[in-house]
Amino acid sequence: MNTSIRLLPESELEEADHIFRLAFGTFVGLPEPTDFCCDISYILYYWQANPNDETSLAAFAICHCGALTEAGSDTCYVKFAAVRPSLNASTHFEQLLNLCEMLTIKAGMSRLLAGVNTSHHDAYRRMIARGFRTEITGIGMHKQS
Known part of the structure; x- marks a missing residue:
């Protein structure tokens, strides 16, 4: 498995947001993990x-x-x-x-x-x-x- 650490390009923000919501929503046990953080654009603010x-x-x-x-x-x-x-x-x-x-x-x-x-x-x-x-x-x- 190859791993690379690099800057997150703008073109990948939507996918990064989906992964973030899925991971944390699953962690906290939400029935719909991708609903985590509702409509807050969490990844965009960090990016x-x-x-x-x-x-x-x-x-x-x-x-x-x-x-x-x-x-x-x-x-x-x-x-x-x-x-x-x-x-x-x-x-x-x-x-x-x-x-x-x-x-x-x-x-x-x-x-x-x-x-x-x-x-x-x-x-x-x-x-x-x-x-x-x-x-x-x-x-x-x-x-x-």
Whole structure:
């Protein structure tokens, strides 16, 4: 059996969505496994990216939207996000936040929830400037801090 790991092309999104629904719907025991996640375009949200610099992926985010997810009702939660270090990292971070805000609206949510390590001062300041506020403070214990 040959296995290859590669980027998922847009032409395979429909098949990937079917496999995702079948696998998880079967796992949770749904009578119709492919009905898992109803009409939510789960795979598409994970797949969408915008590598504007034409060399490689500049940034990405994994988001949960709505009830029955970690986000909760009416919320889009940025579970994980990263921006590749570069001279344009600040611009890419702003673009990523814009896309997360657009996703929130497109998904019909009214609230966007995201976290940031406050040691990343520029990112933290940019989020505060956009109206994000601290809800939960986490503490990381590091040796030699």
